[in-house]
Amino acid sequence: MIRLWFKSGAPWVWLNAAAVSACLIMVVGVLGLILVRGAGHFWPSQVVQFSYQEKEGEIRTIIGEHVDTSITPAAMAKSTGYAMADNEDTLVQYLIKAGNRDITGTDFRWILERNIKQQEFPDDLMVIERREWGNFYGRLVAVKENGQTIAEGAQAWPVAQARLDQALTVFKQIAYLEKKEVGAINYSLEQLRLEQKSLQLKNRWDATEEQRISAEKAELEAEYKKYQAQLSELYQQIRRDSLVAKTENGSEVEIPLNKVVRIFQPNTMSLFDKIVHYGVKVIEFLTDEPxxxxxxxxxxxxIFGTIMMVMMMSVIVTPFGVIAAVYLREYAKQGFLTRLIRISVNNLAGVPSIVYGVFGLGFFVYILGGNIDQLFYPEAAPAPVYGTPGLLWASITLALLTLPVVIVSTEEGLARVPRAIREGSLALGATKLETLWLTVLPMASPAMMTGLILAVARAAGEVAPLMLVGVVKLAPTLPLDGNYPFLHLDRKFMHLGFHIYDVGFQSPNVEAARPLVYATSLLLVLVIVGLNLSAILIRNHLREKYRALEG
Structure with missing residues (x-):
């Protein structure tokens, strides 16, 4: 009976079902972990005040957020140097985000549960999110204006909130002037410098051109001085106010409001307040700069760099992949050479991605980009324009990496188009090109979209080649802005995959970076799912449109 059962093939069906189920469970588990850790990062945690005994007879106060708990068996704890009592089976430790890194030198610390004498949640504990040095935990003492106390005690909190709102408004004005207005002026001045150098190289620099460029420079410099005066006034205004706060050890520190993002008291927040806070933090995460x-x-x-690179890669890889597949399937003579090309294409799909990155750096950046600079941008020398990693070369490199997937999928789609469709079109008087363009390709378009979906899924998550051909830790400007020609393909860009790598493995503050790794991973998954869903919807629409013809 067992032998017959094996011969029937049923065991292999169940084995495959078990393998698929195990894979699905692991995928769901990983996504669930990312979802819980990533989405939960923005929820405001309560701030705890511990009475903690570090040494015999010495009690100190520790303020912070309870982040994690570690439970270690007694035997393992003893081997690491902890003294354990006979009745203790485990060593319980709490990871506390105590903040105040500029004062204590560290954001996080581990404390022993057995040394905690008391823990409470006072309403007056506050959290200050700062632009530098991370969070501050403590109590608000007073608000100062130009060094003079204007509110303290119970009156300090509403005054602090009002002054912070004013400071944030001024900060936004400063950011707008510096990045938009002053940035546009600096860009225009640089373009004028390059234009002057280009005219000099072409021996076309004369008094007329000199007068024109000097007039344009003078106009831009006048605008620059006007914005500088506005910025100087705004900087004086934003540096006017400061907060006086008390730390856990009782010392007082003064925190300028221009270094503060927000202040809140999580222990007094209602559920609605926490939901609003959560929404604001998520929006900030999606729309602000790091x-x-x-x-x-x-x-x-x-986010912007990832989506733009994937879209450019899709625009590049789709026509080349389709043309290659059409030639191999419809025009090339089927023989040894064609089979060899197909084998090579299939093998290219298995080449490690870093190899494509090295090829892109050597060929696209140094050879192609260097020659473009010599031919079209000699005035920029020795600074490279296209002879350096950038968005264009990253998109082309990933298009080359995903090209085999598109070719194979498109070929399979073309092979599924019934021969009768082609013969019927030719019999009605259509040429081969018309048959291909108006009949065969539309019916194979769902397969093309399948190839594009696979290409997008792979390209959006690639990191290794991008490290060589354009991605950076922090891009000063976006590839798309209001300066002509608006889309700057030569600029470097940020990428979600590289951002995860950088935050997770290159950050000097590992504990602070860990929640952002989960949050960014969740966002990358959502971006890939969104891009794929868009392509799937288009594919399903095309499939339904041409289903009748296939039948």
Whole structure:
């Protein structure tokens, strides 16, 4: 009976079902972990005040957020140097985010549960999110204006909130003037410098051109001085106010409001307040720029760079992949050479991605980009324009990496188109090109979209080649802005995959970076799912459109 059962093939069906189920469970488990750790990072945690005994007879106060708990067996704890009592089976430790890194030198610390004498949640404990040095935990003492106390005690909190709102408004004005207005002026001045050098290289620099460029420079410099005066006034305004706060050890520190993002008291927040806070933090994460070595703030430049690179890669890889597949399937003579090309294409799909990155750096960046600079941008020398890693070369490199997937999928789609369709079109008087363009390719378009979906899924998550051909830790400007020609293909960009690598493995503050790794991973998964869903919807629409013809 067992032998017959094996011969029937049923065991292999169950084995495959078990393998697929195990894979699905692991995928769901990983996504669940990323979802819980990533989405939960933005929820405001309560701030705890511990009475902690570090030494015999010495009690100190520790303030912070309870982040994690570690339970270690007694035997293992003893081997690491902890003294354990006979009745202790485990060593329980709490990871506390105590903040105040500029004062204590560290954001996080481990404390022993057995040394905690008391823990409470006072309403007056506050959290200050700062642009530098991470969070501050303590109590608000007073608010100062130009060094003079204007509110303290119970009156300090509403005044601090009002002054912070004013400071944030001024900060946004400063950021707008510096990045948009002053940035546009600096860009125009640089373009004028390059234009002057180009005219000099072409021996076309004369008094007329000199007068024109000097007039344009004078106009831009006048605008620059006007904005500088506005910025100087705004900087004086934003540096006016400061907070006086008390730390856990009782010392007082003064924190300028221009270094503060927000202040809140989580122990007094209602559920609605926490939901609002959570929404604001998520929006900030999606729309702001990173700060604090990418461990704080948002990741909008990485989102923008990832989506733009994938879209450019799709535009490049689709026509080349389709043309190659059409030639191999419809025009090339089927023989040894064609089979060899197909084998080579299939093998290219298994080449490690870093090899494509090295090829892109050597050929696209140094050879192609260097020659473009010599031919079209000699005035920029010795600074490279296209002879350096950038968005264009990253997109082309990933298009080359995903080209085999598109070719194979498109060929399979072309092979599934019934021969009768082609013969019927030719019999009605259509040429081969018309048959291909108006009949065969539309019916094979779902397979093309399948190839594009696979290409997008792989390209969006690639990191290794991008490290060589354009991605950076922090991009000063986006590849798309308001300066002509608006889309700057030569600029470097940020990428979600590289951002995860950088935050997770290159951050000097590992504990602070860990939640952002989960949050960014979750966002990368959502971006890939969103891009794929868009392509799947288009593919399903095309499949339904041409289903009748296939039948």
């Amino acid at each position: 700060r604090e070595a990418n461990t704080e703030g948002g990741i909008f430049p990485a």
